[in-house]
Amino acid sequence: MLLPEVRVDDPVTISVAAEMLGITVDTIRYYEKEGIAPAPERGSDGWRRYDTSALSWLAGTVMLRGTGMNVQEMREYASAYRAGADDAERLALLERHHATVLERQAEVQRHLGALERKIDAYRQTIAARSASESTRSAA
Amino acid sequence: MLLPEVRVDDPVTISVAAEMLGITVDTIRYYEKEGIAPAPERGSDGWRRYDTSALSWLAGTVMLRGTGMNVQEMREYASAYRAGADDAERLALLERHHATVLERQAEVQRHLGALERKIDAYRQTIAARSASESTRSAA
DNA sequence: CTCGACCCTGGTGTGCACACCATGTCAAGT
DNA sequence: ACTTGACATGGTGTGCACACCAGGGTCGAG
Numbered sequence: 001m002l003l004p005e006v007r008v009d010d011p012v013t014i015s016v017a018a019e020m021l022g023i024t025v026d027t028i029r030y031y032e033k034e035g036i037a038p039a040p041e042r043g044s045d046g047w048r049r050y051d052t053s054a055l056s057w058l059a060g061t062v063m064l065r066g067t068g069m070n071v072q073e074m075r076e077y078a079s080a081y082r083a084g085a086d087d088a089e090r091l092a093l094l095e096r097h098h099a100t101v102l103e104r105q106a107e108v109q110r111h112l113g114a115l116e117r118k119i120d121a122y123r124q125t126i127a128a129r130s131a132s133e134s135t136r137s138a139a
Numbered sequence: 140m141l142l143p144e145v146r147v148d149d150p151v152t153i154s155v156a157a158e159m160l161g162i163t164v165d166t167i168r169y170y171e172k173e174g175i176a177p178a179p180e181r182g183s184d185g186w187r188r189y190d191t192s193a194l195s196w197l198a199g200t201v202m203l204r205g206t207g208m209n210v211q212e213m214r215e216y217a218s219a220y221r222a223g224a225d226d227a228e229r230l231a232l233l234e235r236h237h238a239t240v241l242e243r244q245a246e247v248q249r250h251l252g253a254l255e256r257k258i259d260a261y262r263q264t265i266a267a268r269s270a271s272e273s274t275r276s277a278a
Numbered sequence: 279c280t281c282g283a284c285c286c287t288g289g290t291g292t293g294c295a296c297a298c299c300a301t302g303t304c305a306a307g308t
Numbered sequence: 309a310c311t312t313g314a315c316a317t318g319g320t321g322t323g324c325a326c327a328c329c330a331g332g333g334t335c336g337a338g
Contacts, residue, residue, distance in 0.1 A: 013285075025285095026327060034325095045334060047285055060257070066250030071325065087268075091261040098254055101247070108244070111205030115237055118199070122230040129226075154314070164315090165297060173295095184304060186315055210295065279338105286333070291326105298321070307312080 006059045011041065011049035020055065021062050028058065036061055036074045067101045145198045150180065150188035159194065160201050167197065175200055175213045177221075206240045 006020060018025045031037040040054040050058070064074055077093055085093075145159060157164045170176040179193040189197070203213055216232055224232075 030326060063250045063253040067247060067254055087261055087265050094258050098258060101251055108206060111202045112240060114202040115206055119233050119237060122226055126226050169296060
């Protein structure tokens, strides 16, 4: 369940974490402030230190955001988690989200179909014109 | 190229247009103000009247929005259109957009894969536990 | 011992895509 | 004559998801 990309031997700084996850430092702090990601350990210098488990939680939030879950829902998910939601409950949350992702994908797919039909129409228009032009030039 | 759903015999009011397109009246006026959709004819009462061609343009914008094009880009598309862009140029614009839609879909698909792996992991955890419980109860 | 490269907190700013509201006009119904 | 309902304009408000400061600390390198 831990993504291989977020495995580290020694805890890393926030900027390294950000680069690993493909998000910005600001975003990580924002998630922490919003209670979406737990506050990580701090070093003696007061800096945030992200170990593998902290990183994998963050990776989870990136995944949820990447599938279109908004911050409000992520907060609810995280708070349910902290409130001791059991596995079945978490599973149900993820399955619900999964379903909505599929719905949205289907929606986009519909619009995409319209786009492709439009593109085809343009291609045919252009093909027809160039055909008539070559006819003219042949005449 | 005209979507069958937006065919009308007589021009319709803005609220009817909105319902046909699945958007709100405010959104239509917003698109008009932003120069994304052309201003339609007006009746003698000053009301906007959407005929088939006005509706099909709007349907095009809905399609572009539905595939994630932002308002800025739609404005550029519309202005290129008005500036007399030829079919080849319009086609190129649509093809570029099509490509970016596919990219975004692939991106979501990646995150979706992670989501599904996580769901599977939970299912297995739960299955394993219920199996051990039935073992215990059988012992 | 100064400099640059990190990090910290706390606050403010931004861009997007509408939603919402006040106020007014007009036509049709009762 | 009056109410109702759909439209008009112009302006303001909203929610989201960060981005971007300012001001200050720490640490290693040169």
